[in-house]
Amino acid sequence: MPLGTLDRTPPPFFKQGPSALSKLMVCSALALFLMVADARFKMTQPLRQAVALVIFPVQWLAMRPVLGMRWVSEYFVGLDAAQSTEAQAREKLALQSLRANQVEQLALENERLRKLLELRGRLVTTSLAAEVLYDAADPYTRRVIIDKGLAQGIEAGSPVIDESGVLGQVTRVHPLISEVTLVTDREQAIPVLNTRTGSRGVAYGEPTAHSGSLELRYMAANADVKPGDVLTTSGVDGVYPPGLPVGVVEKVERRPDSAFARIVCKPQALVDGARHVMVLKPLTAQIPPRPEPAPSDIPAAKKGNIRK
Structure with missing residues (x-):
C-alpha cells in the first residue's frame, strides 16, 4: 500500500474540542445578544x-379549509x-297594514267628532332622524350619544323613539x-x-343596574293590571x-304587606340595540301657558297680608 494513501489524522475518538458546557454558554450568550439587539435595534x-413573505402562500393554502x-x-x-x-318583518308588516286600513276611517271619525265637540286639533309633532354613536361611559346610567346637536336644532327634553317605541329623552345637548x-x-x-x-x-x-326593564309605580294593590297590558304615552x-x-306589563306582584303592587314592564323600544332613532320636538311650545290666578282666587289670609 502506498504511503500517500495512509490517513495520518487521529481517529474521532481522540479529537479534542470545546466541551458541551462551553457550547451551551456560547449559544446562550448569542441568543441573548440577538434578543437584545432585536428588541433595541430591530435587527x-x-x-x-x-420569512413572512415566503411562507405567506403556505399559510394562505393552510387557512382555506378553516x-x-x-x-x-x-x-x-x-x-x-x-x-x-x-318572518318577523312580514308579521309586523301585516299588522301595520291592518292598522293602516283603519287609520283613514278613524282619522275621519276623529275629525268629525272634534268639529262636533269644538275641540282643539291634535298637536303637530316634527321629527329629525339621528344615529346612535356609542353608549355613555358612565356604567351606572343608561344613556347613549346621538350624532345630532344644537347645530341641527335639537332641544333638551326632546323625546327619542325608534321603530318600536319610546327610547328615551334628550337630557344634554x-x-x-x-x-x-x-x-x-x-x-x-x-x-x-x-x-x-x-x-x-x-x-x-328599573333601579337595578342593567336590568333593562321598567316599573309601574304607585299603583294600588287591587288595580286592574295584568301581564300583557300595553302601555303608551298619555301625553299629560x-x-x-x-x-x-x-x-308591556310582564309581571304583577301583589303583596299583602304593601298598599301598592309591584309591576314590572318590558320596554317596547330596543334599548340595548337601537341604531337609528327619531328625535321629536317637545310639545311644551305648542301647549298654551297656564293662566295666572285671578285676584278672586287668592285666599282671604293672603288678601289680609297684602293689605298690610
Whole structure:
C-alpha cells in the first residue's frame, strides 16, 4: 500500500474540542445578544418580513379549509337569522297594514267628532332622524350619544323613539352631539296610559343596574293590571305625544304587606340595540301657558297680608 494513501489524522475518538458546557454558554450568550439587539435595534425585522413573505402562500393554502368551514357555518347561521327576521318583518308588516286600513276611517271619525265637540286639533309633532354613536361611559346610567346637536336644532327634553317605541329623552345637548337618557335609566319617568283599561300611571326605570326593564309605580294593590297590558304615552306631561308605545306589563306582584303592587314592564323600544332613532320636538311650545290666578282666587289670609 502506498504511503500517500495512509490517513495520518487521529481517529474521532481522540479529537479534542470545546466541551458541551462551553457550547451551551456560547449559544446562550448569542441568543441573548440577538434578543437584545432585536428588541433595541430591530435587527431581525427585515428577516421576519422576508420569512413572512415566503411562507405567506403556505399559510394562505393552510387557512382555506378553516375559512371555508367558517364561511359555510356563517352562511347557514345567517340564513336562519335572515329567515327569522323576514318572518318577523312580514308579521309586523301585516299588522301595520291592518292598522293602516283603519287609520283613514278613524282619522275621519276623529275629525268629525272634534268639529262636533269644538275641540282643539291634535298637536303637530316634527321629527329629525339621528344615529346612535356609542353608549355613555358612565356604567351606572343608561344613556347613549346621538350624532345630532344644537347645530341641527335639537332641544333638551326632546323625546327619542325608534321603530318600536319610546327610547328615551334628550337630557344634554352639545353643538354636534346629544346625550339621550334611556327609559330604563333610574332617573327617567314617563306618564303612561294602559290601553286596555284607560288608567294612567307613571313608568320609572328599573333601579337595578342593567336590568333593562321598567316599573309601574304607585299603583294600588287591587288595580286592574295584568301581564300583557300595553302601555303608551298619555301625553299629560306636555313632552311626549300621546299614543307612543312604551312597554308591556310582564309581571304583577301583589303583596299583602304593601298598599301598592309591584309591576314590572318590558320596554317596547330596543334599548340595548337601537341604531337609528327619531328625535321629536317637545310639545311644551305648542301647549298654551297656564293662566295666572285671578285676584278672586287668592285666599282671604293672603288678601289680609297684602293689605298690610
